[in-house]
Amino acid sequence: MQAAKPATPVVPKMDPVILRVENVYKHFPIAGFGGLAVRAVDGVSLEIRRGEAMGLVGESGCGKSTLARLITALTPVTAGKITFEGEEISSFRGTRLRRVRRKMQMIFQDPFASLDPRMTVGDIIAEPLDNFHMGSGDERHSRVQQLLRLVGLNPNFTNRYPHEFSGGQRQRIGIARALAVNPSFIVCDEAVSALDVSIQAQIINLLQDLQREFNLTYLFIAHDLAVVRHLSDRIAVMYLGKVVETADRTDIYDRPQHPYTKALLSSIPVPDPAVEY
Amino acid sequence: MAQTLLQVEDLHTQFKTSRGVVRAVDGVNLHIDVGETLGVVGESGCGKTMTALSILRLLPDPGKIVSGRILFRGKDVTKMDDEEIRDFRGNDVSMIFQDPMTSLNPVTKVGRQIEEAMTAHNRFTSEQAKTRVIELLKRVRVPAPERRVNDYPHQFSGGMRQRAMIAMGLANEPALLIADEPTTALDVTVQAQIIQLMKQLNRELGTAMMLITHNMALVASLCQRVVVMYAGRIVEEGPVEQIFRSPQHPYTWSLLRSVPRVDELLKDRLVSIKGLPPDLSRLPPGCKFHPRCPFVVSRCKVEEPGLDEVAANQVARCWVLMRNVPEEQVAAAKGLVISREAAQILKEPTGDAGS
């Protein structure tokens, strides 16, 4: 006897573009100067596809950190639209916005400042779970341990405080926190810049593994083109608040178009004494 | 024969903390010749900054030089009295630091600060100092120096501030300039300019330089010799081309391999050094690097190797040495790192990524 076949549910085709930034501006008015403003982000448009790792490079003051904060809605836009998974988050406030954060998380630059020094590591990682009411106390605890194991840390150290860990370990904790609620999109704001070279390599490898395993989408922000090259499928170069070039990673390094990109590439010191710097 | 300018002999610098004695510098021997550029490489906590601070006797409390000699032109710095050391600092040897914003006095004009560096040593009168400041700023390629002397540090960009620091360091024509991570706080393009500048100054003025950094690539651009430090001691030393071409110590080798590079074919995985840098108050027995070494053998765990000569002018502190490691082991440690695209191009089989 054959059971009645259930009606095939209509699966809406997922938009391949997970994040769309359209003509976004962020101006910080300078007090006392009338109309003058610092144009941190000056008309940026870009698209990030689901599952890809997008690199964003630029030097200090180019606006990449501001752009990161606009995308994660930590700062409101002055003008322009930001669409995430089909919703125009640039107009969201309050609870509506907080709900979006479940799918979009961020890893911060400074491993010493991005963890609350007065909270235990377990609480820090569990905070997003608590915010979104995910799981009971026990379930959360085992999830925290699972996350710690995932990032290569001892799962028994949930009662420790951040100051007891090294920079690289703290970054791992930050990564565990970002993964806690199963986001689809993670913004890494200079996540490895503050680390020693060998630890940087560990974290870059870890981020790569996690992306592959959980099909994450990354926006990887850095000032180091060489680091970005490892993690990204496509790379955008920013200068003075604008994106000056976007290309596939091989194209950017082999055939840079914009003079600033060329300048950046030629400034990278190569660990080979034979090469003239 | 090159003249030895600075000779550090068996230097031991320690910090007594509540957690035990931290052996920040644990038996370091190095030398710099007149006009030479030496790179001191290592990650944070390896003792390179403490070595520099020991040379200038600028150790923070509770650091102390417990033994060893630091000979500058034959005179022992560790035995100098207050007056001699003040004469020595900023005059014979000067130092520039990592973050120029915090090294410059924010409430004093830049020109004034550089002047003070000169008048403090009574080598120039006020008037001479004033004119010299402008010359110095010109030399470090600060545009419009006549105007810039009257600016405050916050009016300078990061790169210019570092140039001003270099000008201050060179004000009294020191024989040796120690630069501690001079470009870490700067952008890539600015970093390139500063390194160029330092190269030029070394050529034009003949000032010897000691570049302390964790960035091997900078050393490749600027230095003639390099010293690699780990856990407060030197693990490898030699001429730059040799070290980069054939590093013998596994730590040096790993450092070179873990840097992502733009000029090479893309690898699947970076070689990272497993584990963490050691706690200097609780060092492991035997070779200090052995817990993290991909080529460790049993001898490494019990006996600490000495600094032995491994090639002409090159020394390394290792029982194994990279040249004795079989090819397969080296490849395995690299994780057989060819990406698929590269494999296509090279028509080679891809290996398995991961340990």
Add this chain to the structure above:
Amino acid sequence: MAMPAAAVERIDEWNVDEKQIGLWTDAWRRFRRNRLAVLGATIVIILILVAVLAPLLVQLGILQNPLKQDVANIEVGPFQAGHPLGSDELGRDTLSRLLYGSRISLSVGILVQGIILPIGLAIGLAAGYAGGRIDNILMRFTDIWYAFPDLLFVLVVVSVFSPSLLTIFGAIALVNWVGLARLVRGQVLSIKEKEFIEAARSSGSSPFKLVVKHLLPNSLGPIIVTVTFGIPQAIFLEAVLSFLGVGIQPPTPTWGQMVFDGYQAVYANPTSVVFPALAIGFTLLAFSFMGDGLRDALDPRMRR
């Protein structure tokens, strides 16, 4: 969530101490090392104990009743006729009056801070976190309040509303909350921009949670210190009020009253002014040492 295919490196070697050094434990250790602070804290604890136990001591007969007028022994010096510190012009035992007076002083000091704490916290947290117009309004309000001369204001309030313990608490608290509010606001402002607050926001924390779970715990240090220093301030203010005659009314003994009475009889019985004055002085000193020690112990910069 399945484990990733490529083995993630485990960091097995732990250079972390076996013992957990919590932040409070570390602060406690540092406090203990500061001898003056420990001395101050000890005196404070003894004072509190004595103040609490005073009625019991009277019941047990160890201490004389502070209200009992021993007419035969008026204005005697110390160690005479069973009065360890002498007696006042009505024959009342100075020692027991001192100890009973400490009850008033300490309760004013501590309870006033108890009132100030919620007011100062609420205003400071709100102003600091909200920023903008709310901050502006609250701060201007604070400034206006701050402009009132303390003593005058307290005198007026107490005179208008008759000098009971409650009005005195209220008056002193009303005058002194401003300092705490400003401090809290300052703390909030400096912590607000730190990355871990951004991280908490990006983890979906609501503003309320940010304030209560992040901003407040990280500001505790200076708050504790301010409250500790506020206690001797309030004690002193109460003593002044009593001295001026508008504090707690006799026959309840207070230190300020005792100084006033003693000062009037200074030629006849010099020690009777010395003892209450010393009591005030030592109490203030003890709290100050303790406060200093707390400030150093809780300073986050000392970590590592």
